[in-house]
Amino acid sequence: MCGIAQALPLAMSTSDHIFGNQATDLKLGVISDYLGMYTTALRPRFKRLWYIDAFAGTGYRTVSRQFSDGLLLGQTQQDFKEQRRGSALIALETKPKFDRFTFIEKKPSHVAALEQLRRDFADQPIDVVRGDCNEVIPRELLKQNWAGTRAVMFLDPYGLTVDWTTLETIRRTGAIDVWYLVNINGILRQAARSGVAVDDHKHRRLTRMFGTGAWRTAWYDFRRKEHDLLGEADLFGHRVADEAAVEAWVKSRLEDLFTWVPQPLRLYMDRGRVHQFSLFFALSNASGPAIGLAKRLAGHVLSAGNSSQVRPR
Numbered sequence: 001m002c003g004i005a006q007a008l009p010l011a012m013s014t015s016d017h018i019f020g021n022q023a024t025d026l027k028l029g030v031i032s033d034y035l036g037m038y039t040t041a042l043r044p045r046f047k048r049l050w051y052i053d054a055f056a057g058t059g060y061r062t063v064s065r066q067f068s069d070g071l072l073l074g075q076t077q078q079d080f081k082e083q084r085r086g087s088a089l090i091a092l093e094t095k096p097k098f099d100r101f102t103f104i105e106k107k108p109s110h111v112a113a114l115e116q117l118r119r120d121f122a123d124q125p126i127d128v129v130r131g132d133c134n135e136v137i138p139r140e141l142l143k144q145n146w147a148g149t150r151a152v153m154f155l156d157p158y159g160l161t162v163d164w165t166t167l168e169t170i171r172r173t174g175a176i177d178v179w180y181l182v183n184i185n186g187i188l189r190q191a192a193r194s195g196v197a198v199d200d201h202k203h204r205r206l207t208r209m210f211g212t213g214a215w216r217t218a219w220y221d222f223r224r225k226e227h228d229l230l231g232e233a234d235l236f237g238h239r240v241a242d243e244a245a246v247e248a249w250v251k252s253r254l255e256d257l258f259t260w261v262p263q264p265l266r267l268y269m270d271r272g273r274v275h276q277f278s279l280f281f282a283l284s285n286a287s288g289p290a291i292g293l294a295k296r297l298a299g300h301v302l303s304a305g306n307s308s309q310v311r312p313r
Contacts, residue, residue: 023267024061027279030265030305031087031154031179035094037297038177042150048099050151051091052140052176054133055158056103058113059088087154088114092121101126104136133162138169146175150285155180160187164211171257171284177294178258178282182250184243185269185276191246195220195236210253218249243275251280258282260291262298265305279305 039049060083085093088103101124103114111130118126129136133155153176155162160183170176187209190202195216207213220237241249247264254261264278281298283291 023269023276026305026308027156027181027265027267027277028085028087028090030279030301032090032094033301033304034179034297035091035152037301038152039094039096039098041293041297043096046150047148048150050100050102050144050149051094051098052102052104052137052151052153053088053091053156054104054137054153054162055156056088056105056110056114056128057086058110059086059092059103059117060084060113061086087156088117091154092117092124092126097124099125102129102140103127104129104131104133104140106130106132133157134166137166141169141173144173146173149175151176153178157181157183159183160190160205160209163208167254167257167282168211171282174284174286176284177298178280178284180254180280180282182247182264182278182280183276184247184250184278185274187246187250188239188243191215191219191239191241193239195238198236210250212253215249219246247275247278250278254280254282258284259286260294262295262302263306265302 035051042049062083088101091098091101103117103126105111105114105128108130111128114128118124118128127140129140137153151173153170155178162180167178167180170178187206190198190206192198192202203213203216206215216237219239219241221240222237247266251261251264260283262281264280266275267277267279268274269276279302281294281302283294283298285291285294
């Protein structure tokens with residue numbers, strides 16, 4: 001499903017997209033399973049199926065490994081890198097096929113790798129677009145006549161970079177299923193325990209992400225005053241929301257916008273001790289059949305993913 005493409009002696013290049021662990025495998029496994037089920041179910045019903053990857057990377061992900069020569073005495077180790085399928089390549093290899101692919105990426109070296117991927121899959125209709133997803137997505141979606149078209153979009157951002165206005169544009173299509181990886185741990189780094197540590201930059205970033213400043217009143221207790229070096233109390237409060245509370249608030253916020261948002265897939269790091277990410281599914285289409293189908297497909301892969309996830313210790 002997300003297996004090794006090749007294993008080579010370690011010599012990283014600027015085009016290598018180096019990331020991933022077991023949680024990454026699980027995340028991409030869920031996406032892979034969903035895409036296959038999605039195209040199978042919708043192929044007979046719609047003329048055009050479209051896959052959009054807003055942070056497409058290179059199409060591959062590079063993982064470094066150490067291998068032993070197997071000798072008990074004088075044993076040596078050598079570093080290798082493994083190239084595994086990223087989300088863009090998973091989508092390209094999905095059967096039945098999508099009719100159109102749009103890969104969005106900012107980093108020039110990653111764009112170059114995606115252009116090579118486009119040449120490798122010359123029989124597929126692939127658009128590689130360089131730019132910020134918050135600018136590219138509205139522009140690309142406005143071009144589209146959505147009659148007879150359905151799409152899946154994968155939002156796997158670098159940090160907290162997806163603006164709420166971008167999600168609003170996606171929702172207005174009424175045709176896109178969204179998989180959105182939310183960095184819960186990253187949110188908590190911005191929303192510091194002491195509200196006085198949430199500077200203007202952090203405040204603006206969170207407010208752009210959620211389209212509202214209501215996260216402050218939801219996460220902070222303003223009865224608990226923090227004090228500066230002069231002993232003067234400030235009005236910023238103290239964060240009482242933990243990972244689970246922030247995740248629940250994000251879910252409720254998405255539910256204010258999208259038609260259906262199930263419980264997300266939690267992804268843990270540090271041997272299952274840290275709840276780092278939550279993979280959300282959000283449905284744009286408001287029709288009864290679309291909701292029913294999403295509950296069967298997304299509900300199934302999310303349930304399977306949560307059942308196999310490493311639990312915190």
